[in-house]
Amino acid sequence: MSLKPAAKLINTNLSAHEIALDSAYQGIDDAAWTSLFGLAKKVKLEQFIADLFAGKPVNNSENRPALHSALRNLNKTSVLVNGQDVMPEVTEVWRRIEALCNKWVGVTDVIHIGIGGSDFGPRLAIEALAHVPDVDSRGMRIHFLANIDTADLNRILQRALPNSTRVIIVSKSFTTLETMMNAKAVVKWLKDHGRTDSQISHALYAVTANVRAAKSFGIDPNNVYPFWDWVGGRYSVWSAVGLPIALQFGFDTFKQFLAGAHAMDQHFKSAPLEENLPVIMALSLLYQQQKHHIKSYAVIPYADALDWFPKWLQQLDMESNGKSVDRDGKSVKFSCPVVFGSSGSNAQHSYFQLLHQGTEMIPIDFIAIREPMSHLPEAKEHHRILLSNCLAQAQALAHGKKTDNPNNTYPGKRPSNLLILPKLNAFYLGALLALYENRAATLGALWNINSFDQPGVELGKVLAKPIEAALKAGGNIQANEDIDAITANRINLINQFH
Template sequence: MLPLISAAGLTLDTAYQQINPAQWQDLLSLAHERGALDKRQALFAGQTINHSEQRAALHPALRNLSMQPMLIDGTDVMPEVKQVWQKMSAFCNQLIGITDIICLGIGGSDWGPRLVCDALYQVRPKEGKSIRLHFVANVDSAELATALAKAQPNSTRVLVTSKTFTTLETIRNARTVINWFKQHQLTPSQLKKSVIAVTANVQAAKDFGVTEENIFPFWDWVGGRFSVWSAVGLPIAIKFGFSAFEDFLAGAHAMDLHFRDAPAHENMPLLLALTLIHNQRTHGIQAKAIVPYAHGLRFLPEWLQQLEMESHGKTIGIDGSVSDPTSPVVFGSAGSNSQHSYFQMLHQGQQIIPVDFIAVREPMSQLSEAAEHHQLLIANCLAQAQALANGSEEKNAYDSCPGGRPSNLIWLPRLDAYHLGSLLALYEHRALCLGAIWNLNSFDQPGVELGKRLAKPIQEALKNPQQVSEGIDAITQARLNWLTQQ
């Protein structure tokens, strides 16, 4: 088993995992036994792999630039996907005079486009259009107020992204933006042009007042955290042009083809998943760090937190049995900043916490000193991986580092739309493999839904303190009483 695997422009180096050939064979056998490769086939065949919601999860169709048919229940979805691409491309050419886009969404409707737009802007700020993007996810009014303070109402569009178009935070923020438009004397016709929707619930968007020509649909077979490839990625196309969005899709499509066709022992997403399984079995890990040595990838850990912990933060398997240990806690931030916060714990803490280091071979700015900066950045990345693996033995035990801390290293040749697409698709397919091995449905989130349900009666109780609301326990009721009696 080679420590280096290349696919879709990326290179995965697992040398510091210290997995020997016999262990790799055991891991690959486990993947076969648990049906990881069968799940891969089912994904691309459009089968119902989201069992609890009785849906396919066919997000690879969203970046299928080859236009080869991809079927759900015998129907090719690609004609509809292409129609949305055409509508997105046309829309991007109609934004003459627009200064600001306020992008409302949360979770999968926010992290993907926020990550990609930030990454591309950090690396090539002059290549983006002059349109300012303002991403707003939190229902805390402070985030929205900051965006509105920077926007020009007469040349602003609001992009409301919600799969169901019922997401409480997003709809509340949307209503506030519409009120802001009205406060600035926009006419009804101007208001109609100013509100754009991205949703799988077209009727709900219409009922909200969005005109049909301003609605960009996607479909219920697209999971929210897998949706950046759909019209959810419209901010990418708006800011950097539809051709950049196509490059992003192309990188993901290249990783799709690799994942679909490569044998198990050369399959990058599967091997990346198996390093985590090995660390769970060998070290009993409970956390994993994601450390991109690229400021432009600073939002990657947050995107991965949702992908990993919302998909696999579960105890009960698909068949109703208690699962093996599943998702570790995922955390991380950009190197080299992270070395000055939690790396002390990585080196000398009582837990073994494996790391995915992500590095870019080319400098990521146009400064005349960029090469020197980049050498220092890469030196730090390689040194940290070596130090974690080998440790050091000092005369004073207090200063010694035990070593034996595993890590992966993922190389991008450059940080651009194509390789960013292949990187995100790599982790998506890794998630599919992990879900299969852990016997979990990677495409639902029932725990998230519980909190959403409980928020509604509490909100009503805050509006009407004298009214008794069902579903509120004694402690929460006491807290409400304290809040409303001040």
């Protein structure tokens, strides 16, 4: 395996909307690229991309389209689902979000209640954009409440001011256990602090596909923002799920976030495979699976603002493509590797020892930003050191170092990509997220996996119900058809301390 940037078939330095991708350290030669593009043609990748944007039922198990791209379709060109253009509904939600931004005053705290896809996207965006120099912000405290663990709930309720708090409940079904229990607890907190039913109703907002359930919960119908069954939760930040982004930073910033994603969609939709960033990244990962049987990969953004990006990506990739059977129910040879990562250069002082000298080859996506993220006097010097670390780590992983001392020998030949954003703002954050969404869809097409359902998450939810009942009942229990012997012993171990 050579990691010299010698490929001729593909330009290893590509760009889309000023986002640069350098794949020179992937070690893929002309013959391998020929084979990879041949595979892309064989699986009809270009047709899959066209079907994805055309609203075809690419989610074959649920017979649904996957039209998150429509949520950022700022051109408002028609997108048909079952013969109906969805863009008027999407546009109406944009109008309502903008109107709310213009009239929301006097709010000190926002408690955003949701889990999984209802949490990761807006949390990442709020965290990232808060780091942007000179960002226009209302300065509200945005509290993300996801975990059912009351420690998180308690911490938030100790800080929030009940008379000036608004609550956004995000659940596609409006039945998600953790979300609804946390929502009820927050409503009780508001009541305990003297808020009337009418005041609470107007303080609550819902983002859901189950509008009827949100109204039954007591939310003013004018405060219910819909999204649709053709939007997967992990792809939903572009919908009203991203409401906190607009409320904190303004609707124009939210629109720029959508614009960046839309721009990347247009690139993915129209660029030739050989120049298509999501496709090149997907084929590079597939190559490392085929050639080196990699089981994991890391994403390391050299920007503290993107520390939440790997956590968002874990759900996107592993919930989309973490499967052992394909669209036809047959076993697959490859599916999603384990995804991990954190911001550099912190990551270098954590697990880079394993990346350099461990027994497992782990490809890396390095993400760098050209401009520093502050106006401090030290910013340029610090940023130069940050970027030098990013480039040095990629070079060291690629080339390694041979010495007479095995302990000081680096095997090298560890592949990586480098993504460079010109700056980090709402536009480029949106483009980055859409790049990885489109890469996940491409990988699903290459593996013949449905990237838009997640049946594997359901079994544990079903099994949790009888276990919770046993914990509530207390005392010793015996194994039964719902609870095996080991779990029964564990329940008894917990119950003996209550």
